[in-house]
Amino acid sequence: MGHHTNDGPITESLEDYLETIYELIRDKQVARVKDIAKIRGVRMASVSPAMHRLRDLGLIVYNQREYIQLTPKGEQVARKVIAHHEILRRFLRDFLHVDKKIAEQDACQIEHHISDQTIDRLVRFFEFMDTCPLGSQVQEMFKNCSEVNPELPACMEECARYDAQMRLEHEQGNSLLSELEPGEKGKILHIKALGALRQRLIDMGLLPQTMVEVERVAPSGDPIWLKVRGFNISLRKQEANGILVERQATA
Amino acid sequence: MGHHTNDGPITESLEDYLETIYELIRDKQVARVKDIAKIRGVRMASVSPAMHRLRDLGLIVYNQREYIQLTPKGEQVARKVIAHHEILRRFLRDFLHVDKKIAEQDACQIEHHISDQTIDRLVRFFEFMDTCPLGSQVQEMFKNCSEVNPELPACMEECARYDAQMRLEHEQGNSLLSELEPGEKGKILHIKALGALRQRLIDMGLLPQTMVEVERVAPSGDPIWLKVRGFNISLRKQEANGILVERQATA
DNA sequence: TACGATAATTAGACTAGTCTAACTAGGAGG
């Protein structure tokens, strides 16, 4: 009873162990070192010392070679981690339409690094989407845009009321990055490119709302030198064609 | 030239160092060990070996005691990390309305653990919100619900067209968790509680869409025992009052 | 009862990342 439970920090790894223990007890009544090792993809030799740490933190009841039990405190921590996991997975899978497996992986990583406030906002977001008719409408439209047909400019065909003509107007009033002259600035509105090209552009930091400035264009118009976020990068014309920008006044 | 650049994994910490170097070069032209240490909040003695690792990975050009330069490959990695950071921060801050500082911290953590696919979906999400008029409408309404007045049942007052009456109907057709009888099941629709109580309920895993079953209610109606996700938890009546549920048929 | 299989633990090595403390290189001023 005087066994002062060390209040040190619970690491990411220990949180994962707790989560695994919780799920094992829930699904199979008991949690054993072997099963934990299997689920977490590590050796039993790694689990043993982790259990000692959890025991020292007062999160599990553990006598060597016996079944592992959660203390109330351990149960509480596990439940919290699982709640974070759950809401993240739901957001990624059901709202952003990330593939099931990837959503699971991402949720598993992110759950350890996300603040309570952000979790709360996600919950509010779901509550909003469930309550407000606009919410489900938007969700439906976004789904059609992003998921059903990710390899086509989907909105042209799928999104009913607004989207087709809106996107058209959007394009009409604006330019492709490849059309800007040296010295002109623009704000990125939309990455039209798809697949690997799209990925490349995103990884170069060419995100919607980002400001770009054309520094120089090769005579043939092919390599185009840009300034983005204070750094210079060069694009092939084909790449620049995949980006819709809004021209900015050159001061 | 035969200096085969080791293709080992780039750790989270190394990514952060690269990001810092990128930003220093962008903002101050040069990156020095001292400044990196200061920004990252570590000692210079920790930076030195990290620079050696980055150099061995072919990501920076570094001769001891001289300025640090990014190689093209290093620049590319840094740009990608920064792009992830940027889009996450924007999502957290501008869409979920997480406090600026917390959004920054979360983005900084999550950027290392998020898949390319999820990033792509976030970009699509922003593109959608910017293009579709419904998008900005929803954004506006959600903002009023979650941010402007987080301490009140905001939607009752702020959200114009739909929300007030919708939320009312929502409540009318359904029950509070405290109203369920032992043996009854319900699906959580909404956490009405606010502040610390709300946080507690979320941390217990009582999220929207979660199924709960009332196991037992104390005679006075005060502690209520629930089954959630296969585990038992108990709630004070006050806590159970903060949860709106939809009664489920008891099979 | 003893044996073999299975489960769990321990010992010892390794990596990554941090720290403190001691040392070194290089420049500016007296």
Next chain:
DNA sequence: CCTCCTAGTTAGACTAGTCTAATTATCGTA
């Protein structure tokens, strides 16, 4: 020219988490 200051490095310790290999405990059964 020497000295001192600053920036940077190195040495050595520590933590957390993993591994392999060897050891120990337990249980069921012949």
